[in-house]
Amino acid sequence: MGAEAVTTHPGVLLVPFPAQGHVTPMLQLARALAAHGVAATVAVPDFIHRRISGGGCAAAACGGVALASIPSGIAEDGSGSDAAPGFAVIVHAMEHHMPAHLERMLTSPPRSRPPVACVVVDVLASWAVPVAARCGVPAVGFWPAMLASYRIVAAIPELIEKGLISESGTPISSSDSSDGDDEQQDAGDQMIRGLKILPAQVELRAGELPWLVGDSATQRSRFAFWLQNLHRARSFRWVLVNSFPGEAGVAAGDDVHRLARQSPQVLPVGPALLPGGTKHQQQQPPCGNNNDGKNPSMWRADSTCIGWLDAQRAGSVVYVSFGSWVGSIGPDKVRELALGLEATGRPFLWALKRDPSWRAGLPEDFAERVAAAGRGKLVDWAPQEDVLRHGAVGCYLTHCGWNSTLEAIRHGVPLLCYPVSGDQFINCAYITGPWGIGLRLAGGMTWGDVSGSIGRVMDDAGEGRRLREKVRALRERVVAAEARRAADRNVGSFVDEVRREHPLLMQIYCHHP
Incomplete structure (x- = not known):
């Protein structure tokens, strides 16, 4: 009985970037994987684990998902404040404190869980990629946002090569005019449309690129962080994206061909992450007291x-x-x-x-x-x-x-x-x-x-009415059974690949006492 249970449940460890907006979709992805017979464990830093450990998913199993804590070295300030650690503090913990603990987790999994056959890494948590490589465990990427933003980030090397952004990520104007602000905005518009990264009807100004956050020093630091993530992501064969096929109103194949040169295979899985979507998810046990598919929050909601x-x-x-x-x-x-x-x-x-x-x-x-x-x-x-x-x-x-x-x-x-x-x-x-x-x-x-x-x-008429009609139409595209089934097939294809590419590990599972 033990052999059969482990054989059908290869171990997958999921590592999110430690912020609510990243942890939530990673938990949703873990549930989707568990619905396909994966023993999924989401590994979060200790300060996040403490905040959400009172929720349903803190139990040993939550719809087949376990929650593990990684020591971060980040001390609570003792004030009881809900404030999360700053970006620089989190990055330092990910790069210098958490890797050794993750390595022990990969090489010495709990006896109650099977060995880890694959690590799913949030692209912004790429610190886990070299750890997985040292342990001989394959890693795949997870992008918790829409595919369009991934395409822009993946195009950074091309943008630098073409002289459209500097080595520090700032847009480079193609004019010598003294009107710097307008110039930079025009250069940014030309950059996005000229490379056809986004559809023509999508208007994105120069100062709105995702790495342009804060003052110039902060922007340089953030851009270096993005470059490091891109470098590590080159080893991914797959990137699972929390979006829906044809998000831009174009064919799914057209969504992929503009990625960076060494792009991995991209699988949109967003609709499969919605609560209660597919027959696989409907067969899963409820998540503790969380039987409507909600994820635990780092903050206490006022009901x-x-x-x-x-x-x-x-x-x-x-x-x-x-x-x-x-x-x-x-x-x-x-x-x-x-x-x-x-x-x-x-x-x-x-x-x-x-x-x-x-x-x-x-x-x-x-x-x-x-x-x-x-x-x-x-x-x-x-x-x-x-x-x-x-x-x-x-x-x-x-x-x-x-x-x-x-x-x-x-x-x-x-x-x-x-x-x-x-x-x-x-x-x-x-x-x-x-x-x-x-x-x-x-x-x-x-x-x-x-x-x-x-x-x-x-407005009950005119513009307001048009917006409501549009959002209802898009809702049908995203949550319809057809979209969920297509995304669920992508999840299933990924799980099949995990099983197929690790026959030796699966043999170990089969002979596990």
């Missing part, structure tokens, strides 16, 4: 907002959230956003961390005033899936993180976009371009812009 939504009219509420990773949009913009929400006269639910850096700029007694008037509710963190599926929500003002974008599509909620950094600008370009399911916040973050843009999205 009182669902009761508040219950009291609102259908389609009347503006939901506002800028995610968990990037940080505050700044005091001035927080103030303008608060005033703009109030000026709409519409009910709103705003997920805003109770942290001085996030709430700085709120007008005095704002939360109490709008709550007393029944006009709005502020929470530290919202159960976002429950919020977006609620019939009262008619608009989502978002930073355009990929997980948030997919959740909005899945529940048919039109978007008002205010991207902040990274791949959010690419996601926004698709939302407002080829997909037509949202608008970009007009003008900027002033109270008038906020109020006017919300009115356009929530």
